[in-house]
Amino acid sequence: MNSLLNINNLTAGYGYGPDIVRDFSLTLNKSEVKCIIGPNGAGKSTLLKSIAGILKPRSGEIFFDGEKISEKEAYQIMRLGICFLPQERAIFPNLTVAENLRMCAYSIKDKKVAEARIKEAIEMFPVLGQRLKQIAGTMSGGQQQQLVYARAFTIKPKIIMIDEPSLGLAPSLVEQTFNHITQIASSGIAVILVEQNAIRGLETAGYGVVMDLGKLVFEKPAKEVLQDQSLRELYLGKALEK
Ligand SMILES: Nc1ncnc2c1ncn2[C@@H]1O[C@H](COP(=O)(O)OP(=O)(O)O)[C@@H](O)[C@H]1O
Ligand SMILES: [Mg+2]
Numbered sequence: 275m276n277s278l279l280n281i282n283n284l285t286a287g288y289g290y291g292p293d294i295v296r297d298f299s300l301t302l303n304k305s306e307v308k309c310i311i312g313p314n315g316a317g318k319s320t321l322l323k324s325i326a327g328i329l330k331p332r333s334g335e336i337f338f339d340g341e342k343i344s345e346k347e348a349y350q351i352m353r354l355g356i357c358f359l360p361q362e363r364a365i366f367p368n369l370t371v372a373e374n375l376r377m378c379a380y381s382i383k384d385k386k387v388a389e390a391r392i393k394e395a396i397e398m399f400p401v402l403g404q405r406l407k408q409i410a411g412t413m414s415g416g417q418q419q420q421l422v423y424a425r426a427f428t429i430k431p432k433i434i435m436i437d438e439p440s441l442g443l444a445p446s447l448v449e450q451t452f453n454h455i456t457q458i459a460s461s462g463i464a465v466i467l468v469e470q471n472a473i474r475g476l477e478t479a480g481y482g483v484v485m486d487l488g489k490l491v492f493e494k495p496a497k498e499v500l501q502d503q504s505l506r507e508l509y510l511g512k513a514l515e516k
Contacts, residue, residue: 277301277302277303278302278303278304278306278338278339278432278433278464279300279301279302279325279336279337279338279356279433279464280301280335280336280337280338281298281299281300281301281325281334281336282299282334282335282336282337283297283298283299283333283334283335284297284298284299284321284324284331284333284334284335284336284344285297285298285331285332285333285334286320286321286323286324286329286330286331286332286334287320287332288320288329293332293488294317294320294488295317295320295321295324295488296317296487296488296489297334297489298317298321298334298485298488298489298490299334299490300483300490300493302433302464302466303464304432304462304464305459305462305463305464306464306465306480306481307455307459307464307465307467307478307479307480307481308465308466308467308479308480308481308482308483308493309467309468309469309472309475309476309478309479309481309482309483309496310466310467310468310469310483310484310485311468311469311470311472311475311476311482311483311484311485311509311510312484312485312486312491312509313486316485316486316487316488317485317487317488318437318468318485319360319361319437319438319468320488321485322358322360322435322437322466322468323358323360324336324344325351325356325358325435325466326348326351326352326356326358326435327343327346327347327348327350327351328348328358330344330345331344338351338354338355338356338432338433339354339355339432341354343356352381352429352431353381354432355429355430355431355432355433356431356432356433356435357426357429357431357433357434357435358435358437359422359426359434359435359436359437359439360437361437361438361441363422365410365411365418365421365422365425366410367409367410367411368409368410368411369409369410370406370407370408370409370410371402371405371406371407371408371410371413371421372392372406372407374410374421374425375392375395375396375402375406375421375424375425375428376388376392377425378425378426378428378429379391379392379428379429381429382428382429388428391427391428391429391430392428394427394428395424395425395427395428396424398424398427398457398461399420399421399423399424399454401417401420402417402420402421402424405417415443415444415447416446416447416450419443419447419450419451419454420454423454423455423458426458427458427461431463432463432464433463433464433465433466434458434463434464434465434466435465435466435467435468436455436465436466436467436468437468438468438469438470439451439452439455439467439469440452440469440470440471440474441470448471448474452474452475452477452478455467455478456478459478465479467479472509472510473500473510476496476499476500476510477496477500479496480495480496481493481494481495481496482494482495482496482498482499482500484499484509491509
């Protein structure tokens with residue numbers, strides 16, 4: 275119970291449909307990076323949505339910093355410090371970079387703190403500082419991606435959950451994105467990463483978590499998963515063919 279995040283026997287699904295996440299348990303400590311891999315439809319996105327409070331669990335409990343969050347609303351969970359970047363990570367394309375950063379920092383009551391956070395985010399992603407007045411949608415894909423992470427950083431979350439960060443990105447941006455994730459983690463934020471590019475995801479993470487049919491198959495240090503030939507063949511097969 276001492277972990278930052280404790281997921282205990284979580285079961286979740288949609289409407290009257292079947293259970294998608296089934297009896298799933300996981301912990302996450304401060305500064306830890308865990309990468310969840312598994313086939314399409316395994317329930318990875320559903321798991322993240324349940325943690326974020328977008329989907330209410332059917333059973334099981336989730337604790338954050340010792341506080342039960344599995345019955346809280348999504349906005350409350352975000353305020354507590356869990357930031358969810360869904361697959362469709364939108365920025366406001368018609369607003370300037372500065373406005374995008376401010377929109378996010380608005381959730382912080384103290385204006386001075388909000389300004390300081392924006393400043394810090396810009397220090398982390400200096401390109402944005404040179405483009406504060408630019409309309410965000412007119413920046414390059416890589417710059418927009420940096421804005422996504424900078425926005426998340428302004429809320430100073432304790433946990434960031436990122437669903438498929440490399441999906442749909444040009445190959446040149448994939449590497450940059452994983453570097454940003456490493457950068458975020460080294461600032462003390464714990465990360466749950468869901469990633470199709472299993473090898474790159476595991477290289478970024480401390481632990482690899484394999485999920486299939488809504489269940490936890492195993493969790494191991496990411497290095498072990500990468501080095502174990504039979505595990506590689508079983509779970510990273512697709513990634514290896516590339
Ligand atoms: N909004 C939804 N309503 C109903 N079923 C859904 C919804 N989103 C996902 N599902 C179903 O949940 C299952 C797991 O989906 P998902 O969590 O997105 O898997 P993954 O992210 O591992 O690919 C799939 O069978 C999918 O059809
Ligand atoms: Mg998904």
